[in-house]
Amino acid sequence: MIPDFHGKKITKIPELNIEEYSELTNVKISLRTTISLNNLRKGILSPLVGFNSYEDTMEIMKESRLPGGVPWSIPLLLPVENETFQNILDGDMISLNYNSKVKAILSVEEKFSIDRNKYCQKIYGTDDKLHPGVESMMKQDNSYLSGKILGISSDQEFSEFSQVDPIELRKMFKARNFKSVTAFQTRNPPHRGHEFLHKFALLTTDALLLNPVIGPKKPGDFSDNEIFESYKIYVDNYLPQKRVFLYPLIYTMHYAGPREALMHMIMRKNLGCS
Numbered sequence: 374m375i376p377d378f379h380g381k382k383i384t385k386i387p388e389l390n391i392e393e394y395s396e397l398t399n400v401k402i403s404l405r406t407t408i409s410l411n412n413l414r415k416g417i418l419s420p421l422v423g424f425n426s427y428e429d430t431m432e433i434m435k436e437s438r439l440p441g442g443v444p445w446s447i448p449l450l451l452p453v454e455n456e457t458f459q460n461i462l463d464g465d466m467i468s469l470n471y472n473s474k475v476k477a478i479l480s481v482e483e484k485f486s487i488d489r490n491k492y493c494q495k496i497y498g499t500d501d502k503l504h505p506g507v508e509s510m511m512k513q514d515n516s517y518l519s520g521k522i523l524g525i526s527s528d529q530e531f532s533e534f535s536q537v538d539p540i541e542l543r544k545m546f547k548a549r550n551f552k553s554v555t556a557f558q559t560r561n562p563p564h565r566g567h568e569f570l571h572k573f574a575l576l577t578t579d580a581l582l583l584n585p586v587i588g589p590k591k592p593g594d595f596s597d598n599e600i601f602e603s604y605k606i607y608v609d610n611y612l613p614q615k616r617v618f619l620y621p622l623i624y625t626m627h628y629a630g631p632r633e634a635l636m637h638m639i640m641r642k643n644l645g646c647s
Contacts, residue, residue: 375546375554376647379639380420380443383539386413389524394478397468400457403513405625407471407530408588409449412624412640414525416539419643424451426519427485434495437632445639446632447496451479451518458484458516466523475526482520489515497629505591506627529623534587534601537620543645545618546580553578556641560586560626561595562603571612580616582646583608587621591628597621 402410412418420443425433428440430448437446451469453461461467461481469477493500493507502508529536546554555574559567574581585604587597601621608619622640627633 374552374647375543375645376642378416378419378539379642382420383416383643384419384422385416386422386522386525388414389475389478389526394466394468394475397466397478398461399470400453400461400467402469402471402476403452404471404530404589405509406451406469407476408623408625410469410477410525411529411536413522414527415536417622417640417643418449421449423479423522424519425449426483427487429519430487434492437635444635446635447627447629452513453516453518455514455516458514458518461518474528476528477525478523479518480521480523481518483518485517485519486515487517496627496632504628506629531587531597531623534597534621534623536623537644539644542582542618542620546645549580551579553647554580554582554645556582556584556644556646558584558586558622558637558641560590560600562600563607568611575613575616578647580618581612582641582644583617583619584622584641584644586626587623589625591626
């Protein structure tokens with residue numbers, strides 16, 4: 374059967390009316406954070422309603438679960454520059470900005486720092502700075518915020534790619550009476566080994582969602598266009614189109630091994646894959 378949303382509920386965050394919040398303190402955020410905001414807005418990261426707190430982060434590091442027991446393997450953190458961090462107080466309302474555009478409004482509830490070496494050992498299995506996830510973590514200031522997100526802009530990065538809405542995708546599955554859907558996660562163009570997996574999935578489930586990752590990756594990975602254009606040619610010529618769906622997942626890879634594999638499963642579960 375098509376599964377419930379992770380944590381039994383979808384948590385979509387309302388679209389932001391930017392004009393109402395023009396006078397707030399502006400806080401710069403990264404592209405990774407901007408992409409995470411869009412996935413929160415769409416419900417792809419259900420049951421999260423915002424960035425993880427210190428307590429959340431410690432529990433996820435230790436148990437790969439949220440404090441209530443729901444499986445969750447990589448903390449969703451909101452890093453900010455240390456100078457900005459020092460000037461923000463609990464209870465402040467701030468705007469989160471990327472490339473001089475307001476992306477979200479946050480009511481700050483907590484400021485915290487973490488032991489980043491311990492974090493990297495737990496999440497990535499190493500604190501070697503040659504690891505792309507560790508490198509990304511160590512480059513940012515050890516200053517994090519959490520709180521209530523009041524709204525998120527619908528203006529997304531990578532707008533040339535049509536990221537699917539979980540509710541709309543689930544409606545498509547329901548309209549076709551699909552009871553089981555296999556998701557295929559990839560950050561590479563298709564090859565013959567993939568083709569075997571895809572066709573085997575179509576023998577055992579009703580439909581296949583090809584869900585390549587679009588977004589920042591490590592040096593040496595294929596470009597977004599190379600990945601997605603090759604998949605369009607492949608789907609058009611080699612797969613039964615009534616049972617195959619091709620949509621990108623706009624996401625920043627962590628390269629976190631088994632923990633990232635679990636996160637990919639959670640996101641595809643929220644998209645309706647069984």
